[in-house]
Amino acid sequence: MPIIVSLDERSYPIYISPQSLHRTGELLIDIGGKGKVLIVSNPVIFRHYGEIVFTALITLGFEVQTCILPAGERYKNLKTIERIYQHCAQYRLERRSTIIALGGGVIGDMAGFAAATWLRGINFVQIPTTLLAMVDAAIGGKTGVNHAQGKNLIGAFYQPKAVVIDPNVLQTLPVREYRSGMAEVIKYGVIWEPELFNLLESQPQLSQYRYLATQDLEKILYFSCQTKATIVSQDEREGGIRALLNYGHTIGHAIETVTQYRYYTHGEAVALGMIAAGDIAVQLGWWSKDEQSRQKQLIANVKLPIQLKPDIDLEAIKLALNWDKKVVQGAVRFILPKKIGQAAMTDQVPPDVIHQALICLIAQ
């Protein structure tokens, strides 16, 4: 049974199963898809999985075209969206046509924005191929591109009609990207789902895809997607509870900004941000040292970083914190853990507590 993201008439299923890529055609028919399909992907992913998806669709009578975009965050801009529009125009996509994103978060964000805005919105299906996209980016309807002045400034909330997750595709994912995705998985365990946290703790090894038993991996994906789906269902447009998903992201974003998005992956920065947030929570008496060390152990087991590189400029991080969009009327907003499986928001963290957490992040 698929997980359902419940959003009234915008509800949609998340299918998680091995070989689901081969069933793309059936799944698209299930959700009422017909006629023209445009697959948006990048060269590497398309070389691995393009033919499977293409064949699955053609066999069932879909008229399939492809749009292959260069890989990388630096191409996530309006220029690349215009390339997708060119394909939409050339193949005369109609209101009932479908755009499929086959790739990671960048492909999903861009294909989704094009689907949201071509003919004021056509069908959209996510086939995420990275762990991060599977458990996070592909679910929830955030689409968009970067602007010269900042990331994701241009975009739309636009829900897909379905998310198709085939765990097998993770075998071709570079290990560093796998680990990055695991940071968000751990996040779900800390803020929402103790069973997920326990399942992760019970694994002898977590640092590579191949160490996980198929069934455990499926469970991990299931818990993660279910958590994201539940939170998004309750707060589609990020007015309330969805803020919990920013756990680890306040300091994480500041670290990414200061290191210019080059030194750490997003997941690595979030891992560091979760350790810092956990430390803040310990200082404030929100949660125990024991829970903090369990969180840190899990992060270490994934072989994600648990301390900041020593030459980083702490003052720059603090400055970046205050520029973050999560700042409301001067107070930095944090999501802090209360216990494994529960977190809450606060903008009442004293500057010296933040400072202390950052010091610990380097020194220990």
Add this chain to the structure above:
Amino acid sequence: MPIIVSLDERSYPIYISPQSLHRTGELLIDIGGKGKVLIVSNPVIFRHYGEIVFTALITLGFEVQTCILPAGERYKNLKTIERIYQHCAQYRLERRSTIIALGGGVIGDMAGFAAATWLRGINFVQIPTTLLAMVDAAIGGKTGVNHAQGKNLIGAFYQPKAVVIDPNVLQTLPVREYRSGMAEVIKYGVIWEPELFNLLESQPQLSQYRYLATQDLEKILYFSCQTKATIVSQDEREGGIRALLNYGHTIGHAIETVTQYRYYTHGEAVALGMIAAGDIAVQLGWWSKDEQSRQKQLIANVKLPIQLKPDIDLEAIKLALNWDKKVVQGAVRFILPKKIGQAAMTDQVPPDVIHQALICLIAQ
């Protein structure tokens, strides 16, 4: 009392009253607006009305910036949207900030698309300054721009938070644009609101703004906006009843296409399209010759064209009809009148009936 467009949490008021431009600040406060406002306009409109709106906002403590775009449909493209984004970035618009469209349909469509897509959607207010925008474009949430391959191919459904209509601004509207707007007003009378049709018929002169008594003009605006609001409330995303609004537009669009959007204004083409659709309805026995001549008389009274220029290529029009997006599986879809105040959709119009209606449109 404002007219309400009822769309659950996306509902919004349409204020129609003289001097409402001067009350922009209060009205924005009424709908919860605060902080930064970006006024998007064009040079001519801004020269006439920019200061009034600017002052009304500044006085009440809003932080106001402006983005003046070149006037004209040919600038309605992604390049111009990027100019609006530049302003959004430069003034650091936030999720609670507001974009105000002060202008006609082109300004409204572009400012609305920018508001829909900046930070995945910020507040948007329409202050339409043409009759066409007041009764049509500003209501209903269609936003977007043209693509090299066709009009309005890129866009979003995004409802404004309010529509502010000041009938007085029509005094600076060129007479040809006023008449174009009246074509859509007549349309509402034919497809939906017999009282509006009667009110129009009761006017001694309709062909210029200055012939109308203030109260009659307000009533005309009220009936028109109420009709559009009612239809949009029932069908936000154009899946059903909203198609009625295409009355006159099937042949109208074909005429615009064949004359390359240069010879006729949109309203003039729609006027011709309504006469042709009425003629088809007479041929099919849907409505009477008497009603058709009342419709034609009204169009003539506005000094809108009632016949096509003689050198037009009828075959080209028929070809364009079949390329229209309203074609579903080969059959051209028409909205035809059944009586004054009622219309219905059909795709069962025989080609020779269409041909005959076009012949009449030239010959008579």
